[in-house]
Amino acid sequence: MAELNIRERQAGDVTVIDMEGKITIGEGSVAVRSAVRRLLEEGKKKILLNLAGVSYVDSSGIGELVSSFTTINREGGQLKLLNLTQKIRDLLAITKLLTVFDVYEDESTALNSYK
Amino acid sequence: MTEQVLPSRIESIAEAAATAAEIAGRFGFGEEALFGIDLAVREAVTNAVVHGNRQDATRNVEIGYTTSGTALVITVRDRGGGFDPAAVPDPTDAQNLLKASGRGILFMRNFMDDVRWENHPEGGIVVRMTKNK
Numbered sequence: 001m002a003e004l005n006i007r008e009r010q011a012g013d014v015t016v017i018d019m020e021g022k023i024t025i026g027e028g029s030v031a032v033r034s035a036v037r038r039l040l041e042e043g044k045k046k047i048l049l050n051l052a053g054v055s056y057v058d059s060s061g062i063g064e065l066v067s068s069f070t071t072i073n074r075e076g077g078q079l080k081l082l083n084l085t086q087k088i089r090d091l092l093a094i095t096k097l098l099t100v101f102d103v104y105e106d107e108s109t110a111l112n113s114y115k
Numbered sequence: 116m117t118e119q120v121l122p123s124r125i126e127s128i129a130e131a132a133a134t135a136a137e138i139a140g141r142f143g144f145g146e147e148a149l150f151g152i153d154l155a156v157r158e159a160v161t162n163a164v165v166h167g168n169r170q171d172a173t174r175n176v177e178i179g180y181t182t183s184g185t186a187l188v189i190t191v192r193d194r195g196g197g198f199d200p201a202a203v204p205d206p207t208d209a210q211n212l213l214k215a216s217g218r219g220i221l222f223m224r225n226f227m228d229d230v231r232w233e234n235h236p237e238g239g240i241v242v243r244m245t246k247n248k
Contacts, residue, residue, distance in 0.1 A: 025161055026125040058157050059218040067215045087150060094225050095218050096207040 004028040004054075006035050014046045014114050015039055016082075016107070020053030023061030032061070036068040036079075045077025046114045050107070052083035057091060069101065078102075082110050117180040121160075123168035131160045131178050135189060138180045142187055143248060151226030152187070152246055158219035159191040159242050167193025167240060185248040194239040200232050 004021035017035060022028050039047060049065070057065075065081075072079040080102040084092070092098045104110035119134055121127035135156040136149050144152065160176055168174040179190040206217045223230050229245040 024157070025128060025165075058154060058161070059216070059222055060161065062218055063215040066213055070213050091222070094221065096212060100212055 002027065002031070004031045006031055008035075008039075011048075011107075011111050014048055014111050015044045016048045016050055016111075018050045018053065022056040023054055023064060024056060024058045025060035029060050029064040032064045032068060036071065040072065040075055040077070045072060045075055047072060047077065047079050048082050048104075048107075048110055048114075049079065050082045051085070051088060054085065054088060057088050062091060062095060062097065066097065066100070078114060080104060080110055080113065082107060119178040119180075120175050121178065122172055123164045123170050123174050123176060124172065125164065125170075127164060127176060128157050128160045131176075131191075132157045134178070135180065138182075139187055139246070142182050144187070144246070148246060148248075152189070155223045155226045155230075155244055155246075156189060156191070158223050159189070159244060162198075162219055162242070163191050163193035163195075163240075167195030167198065169195070187246045187248075189244045189246075190241050191244075192235055192239050192241045197234065198232060198240050 002021065004019060004023060004027065007018045009016050023032055069079045082104050084103060092101065102113065117138060119131060121130060132153045136153045139149055139152045163176040164170060168176065174194040177192040181188045200220060203220055204211050204217060206214065206221055211217065223244060227244040228247050231243050233241045233243065235241050
Protein backbone atom coordinates (compact mmCIF):
# COMPACT_ATOMS: atom_id res chain seq x y z
CA MET A 1 0.00 0.00 0.00
CA ALA A 2 1.26 3.48 -0.82
CA GLU A 3 2.44 5.58 2.08
CA LEU A 4 0.06 8.35 1.05
CA ASN A 5 -3.13 7.99 -0.97
CA ILE A 6 -4.37 11.09 -2.73
CA ARG A 7 -7.81 11.66 -4.26
CA GLU A 8 -8.97 14.79 -5.96
CA ARG A 9 -12.40 16.29 -6.30
CA GLN A 10 -13.68 19.56 -7.64
CA ALA A 11 -15.94 21.86 -5.61
CA GLY A 12 -16.71 24.80 -7.88
CA ASP A 13 -13.35 26.28 -8.81
CA VAL A 14 -11.63 24.82 -5.74
CA THR A 15 -9.77 21.53 -6.01
CA VAL A 16 -10.03 19.51 -2.83
CA ILE A 17 -7.27 16.96 -2.26
CA ASP A 18 -8.22 14.26 0.21
CA MET A 19 -5.12 12.66 1.67
CA GLU A 20 -4.81 9.46 3.62
CA GLY A 21 -1.63 8.10 5.16
CA LYS A 22 1.67 9.68 6.09
CA ILE A 23 3.46 12.72 4.71
CA THR A 24 7.04 11.85 5.54
CA ILE A 25 10.42 12.04 3.83
CA GLY A 26 10.48 10.11 0.57
CA GLU A 27 7.29 8.78 -0.95
CA GLY A 28 4.74 10.83 1.00
CA SER A 29 6.45 14.18 0.47
CA VAL A 30 7.06 13.44 -3.21
CA ALA A 31 3.38 12.53 -3.69
CA VAL A 32 2.28 15.91 -2.32
CA ARG A 33 4.78 17.77 -4.50
CA SER A 34 3.72 15.88 -7.63
CA ALA A 35 0.02 16.45 -6.99
CA VAL A 36 0.45 20.19 -6.46
CA ARG A 37 2.71 20.55 -9.49
CA ARG A 38 0.23 18.73 -11.71
CA LEU A 39 -2.71 20.83 -10.53
CA LEU A 40 -0.79 24.02 -11.27
CA GLU A 41 0.03 22.72 -14.75
CA GLU A 42 -3.68 22.15 -15.25
CA GLY A 43 -4.32 25.75 -14.21
CA LYS A 44 -5.95 24.75 -10.91
CA LYS A 45 -4.72 27.29 -8.40
CA LYS A 46 -7.32 27.17 -5.64
CA ILE A 47 -6.37 24.14 -3.62
CA LEU A 48 -7.73 22.81 -0.34
CA LEU A 49 -5.73 20.04 1.33
CA ASN A 50 -7.97 17.82 3.43
CA LEU A 51 -5.64 16.27 6.00
CA ALA A 52 -8.31 14.40 7.98
CA GLY A 53 -6.83 11.04 7.01
CA VAL A 54 -3.19 12.03 7.55
CA SER A 55 -1.95 10.28 10.64
CA TYR A 56 1.63 11.47 10.63
CA VAL A 57 3.82 14.25 9.29
CA ASP A 58 7.56 14.73 9.83
CA SER A 59 9.69 17.84 9.24
CA SER A 60 10.09 16.90 5.59
CA GLY A 61 6.31 16.68 5.20
CA ILE A 62 5.84 20.04 6.94
CA GLY A 63 8.50 21.45 4.59
CA GLU A 64 6.57 20.08 1.62
CA LEU A 65 3.38 21.82 2.79
CA VAL A 66 5.34 25.08 3.10
CA SER A 67 6.88 24.62 -0.38
CA SER A 68 3.45 23.92 -1.84
CA PHE A 69 2.08 27.02 -0.13
CA THR A 70 4.83 29.30 -1.49
CA THR A 71 4.73 27.77 -4.99
CA ILE A 72 0.96 28.20 -5.26
CA ASN A 73 1.14 31.76 -3.89
CA ARG A 74 3.79 32.61 -6.46
CA GLU A 75 1.44 31.43 -9.19
CA GLY A 76 -1.30 33.68 -7.84
CA GLY A 77 -3.22 30.83 -6.23
CA GLN A 78 -4.28 29.90 -2.72
CA LEU A 79 -3.50 26.80 -0.67
CA LYS A 80 -5.52 26.19 2.48
CA LEU A 81 -5.65 23.35 4.99
CA LEU A 82 -8.70 21.45 6.21
CA ASN A 83 -9.28 19.02 9.10
CA LEU A 84 -5.94 18.89 10.87
CA THR A 85 -5.53 16.13 13.42
CA GLN A 86 -4.47 17.32 16.86
CA LYS A 87 -0.92 16.03 16.34
CA ILE A 88 -0.46 17.88 13.06
CA ARG A 89 -1.98 21.01 14.58
CA ASP A 90 0.57 20.70 17.43
CA LEU A 91 3.44 20.41 14.94
CA LEU A 92 2.23 23.49 13.05
CA ALA A 93 1.99 25.35 16.38
CA ILE A 94 5.53 24.35 17.40
CA THR A 95 6.86 25.56 14.06
CA LYS A 96 4.69 28.73 14.22
CA LEU A 97 3.16 27.77 10.88
CA LEU A 98 -0.38 28.07 12.19
CA THR A 99 0.22 31.79 11.65
CA VAL A 100 1.09 31.16 8.00
CA PHE A 101 -1.55 28.69 6.84
CA ASP A 102 -5.26 29.32 6.57
CA VAL A 103 -6.68 26.40 8.53
CA TYR A 104 -10.33 25.27 8.57
CA GLU A 105 -12.30 22.64 10.43
CA ASP A 106 -15.36 22.83 8.24
CA GLU A 107 -15.28 22.19 4.51
CA SER A 108 -18.05 24.55 3.47
CA THR A 109 -16.48 27.43 5.44
CA ALA A 110 -13.16 26.62 3.80
CA LEU A 111 -14.68 26.56 0.31
CA ASN A 112 -16.50 29.86 0.90
CA SER A 113 -13.25 31.52 1.98
CA TYR A 114 -11.78 31.39 -1.55
CA LYS A 115 -12.30 34.56 -3.47
CA MET B 116 21.34 -1.85 25.31
CA THR B 117 19.98 -2.54 21.86
CA GLU B 118 22.06 -1.64 18.83
CA GLN B 119 20.84 -1.22 15.30
CA VAL B 120 23.00 -0.68 12.23
CA LEU B 121 21.18 0.55 9.15
CA PRO B 122 22.31 1.54 5.66
CA SER B 123 22.04 5.19 4.62
CA ARG B 124 18.73 4.82 2.82
CA ILE B 125 15.45 6.67 3.24
CA GLU B 126 13.76 3.36 4.16
CA SER B 127 16.01 3.11 7.23
CA ILE B 128 14.30 6.13 8.78
CA ALA B 129 10.94 4.41 9.30
CA GLU B 130 12.70 1.21 10.37
CA ALA B 131 14.57 3.03 13.14
CA ALA B 132 11.42 4.85 14.26
CA ALA B 133 9.52 1.56 14.50
CA THR B 134 12.28 0.01 16.62
CA ALA B 135 12.39 3.08 18.87
CA ALA B 136 8.62 3.04 19.35
CA GLU B 137 8.68 -0.66 20.18
CA ILE B 138 11.46 -0.30 22.76
CA ALA B 139 9.91 2.84 24.26
CA GLY B 140 6.50 1.18 24.42
CA ARG B 141 7.96 -1.84 26.22
CA PHE B 142 9.69 0.56 28.62
CA GLY B 143 6.29 1.97 29.52
CA PHE B 144 5.98 5.29 27.72
CA GLY B 145 2.44 6.43 26.93
CA GLU B 146 1.01 7.24 23.53
CA GLU B 147 1.93 10.93 23.56
CA ALA B 148 5.55 10.28 24.52
CA LEU B 149 5.75 7.50 21.93
CA PHE B 150 4.68 9.92 19.19
CA GLY B 151 7.44 12.33 20.21
CA ILE B 152 10.10 9.63 20.48
CA ASP B 153 9.13 8.21 17.07
CA LEU B 154 9.32 11.68 15.51
CA ALA B 155 12.62 12.61 17.20
CA VAL B 156 14.21 9.38 15.99
CA ARG B 157 12.89 9.95 12.47
CA GLU B 158 14.43 13.42 12.45
CA ALA B 159 17.76 12.29 13.91
CA VAL B 160 18.07 9.39 11.47
CA THR B 161 16.97 11.61 8.58
CA ASN B 162 19.80 14.01 9.46
CA ALA B 163 22.27 11.13 9.66
CA VAL B 164 21.18 9.54 6.37
CA VAL B 165 20.66 12.69 4.32
CA HIS B 166 23.02 15.29 5.74
CA GLY B 167 25.68 13.28 7.61
CA ASN B 168 26.13 10.31 5.30
CA ARG B 169 24.65 11.95 2.19
CA GLN B 170 22.81 8.71 1.39
CA ASP B 171 26.14 7.01 0.69
CA ALA B 172 25.23 3.31 0.87
CA THR B 173 28.74 2.41 2.07
CA ARG B 174 28.19 4.43 5.26
CA ASN B 175 25.95 3.05 7.99
CA VAL B 176 23.92 4.78 10.65
CA GLU B 177 24.37 3.25 14.11
CA ILE B 178 21.56 3.60 16.61
CA GLY B 179 21.74 2.69 20.27
CA TYR B 180 18.85 2.35 22.70
CA THR B 181 19.60 2.25 26.44
CA THR B 182 17.18 2.28 29.33
CA SER B 183 18.29 3.18 32.81
CA GLY B 184 16.09 4.07 35.76
CA THR B 185 13.35 6.18 34.25
CA ALA B 186 15.31 7.33 31.20
CA LEU B 187 15.48 6.11 27.64
CA VAL B 188 18.65 7.26 25.89
CA ILE B 189 18.83 7.00 22.12
CA THR B 190 22.07 7.67 20.24
CA VAL B 191 22.33 8.08 16.48
CA ARG B 192 25.77 8.11 14.90
CA ASP B 193 26.59 9.06 11.36
CA ARG B 194 29.90 8.98 9.49
CA GLY B 195 29.72 12.49 8.15
CA GLY B 196 32.15 15.35 8.38
CA GLY B 197 30.65 17.16 11.33
CA PHE B 198 27.84 19.43 12.28
CA ASP B 199 27.31 22.53 14.41
CA PRO B 200 23.74 22.62 15.76
CA ALA B 201 24.25 26.23 16.83
CA ALA B 202 24.72 27.18 13.17
CA VAL B 203 21.23 25.97 12.21
CA PRO B 204 18.93 28.99 11.87
CA ASP B 205 15.87 29.14 14.12
CA PRO B 206 13.05 27.93 11.85
CA THR B 207 10.49 29.89 13.89
CA ASP B 208 12.12 33.25 13.11
CA ALA B 209 9.85 35.23 10.81
CA GLN B 210 12.50 35.30 8.09
CA ASN B 211 12.76 31.47 8.12
CA LEU B 212 9.09 30.52 8.41
CA LEU B 213 8.68 29.86 4.69
CA LYS B 214 11.83 27.80 4.29
CA ALA B 215 11.25 24.23 3.15
CA SER B 216 13.71 22.65 5.59
CA GLY B 217 15.41 23.12 8.94
CA ARG B 218 12.70 22.00 11.39
CA GLY B 219 14.02 18.56 12.39
CA ILE B 220 16.20 19.75 15.26
CA LEU B 221 13.33 21.84 16.60
CA PHE B 222 11.18 18.68 16.78
CA MET B 223 13.98 16.68 18.42
CA ARG B 224 14.47 19.32 21.10
CA ASN B 225 10.74 19.79 21.57
CA PHE B 226 9.84 16.13 22.07
CA MET B 227 12.91 14.88 23.96
CA ASP B 228 14.07 16.09 27.39
CA ASP B 229 17.71 16.48 26.43
CA VAL B 230 19.44 16.50 23.04
CA ARG B 231 23.17 16.94 22.54
CA TRP B 232 25.67 16.39 19.79
CA GLU B 233 29.15 14.97 20.24
CA ASN B 234 32.03 14.23 17.90
CA HIS B 235 32.73 10.51 17.88
CA PRO B 236 36.43 9.79 18.55
CA GLU B 237 36.52 7.50 15.49
CA GLY B 238 34.73 9.95 13.23
CA GLY B 239 31.22 11.13 12.61
CA ILE B 240 28.72 12.79 14.87
CA VAL B 241 26.63 11.24 17.62
CA VAL B 242 23.37 12.79 18.68
CA ARG B 243 22.29 11.69 22.15
CA MET B 244 18.61 12.10 22.98
CA THR B 245 17.13 11.41 26.41
CA LYS B 246 13.48 10.98 27.30
CA ASN B 247 12.42 10.64 30.92
CA LYS B 248 9.28 8.88 32.08
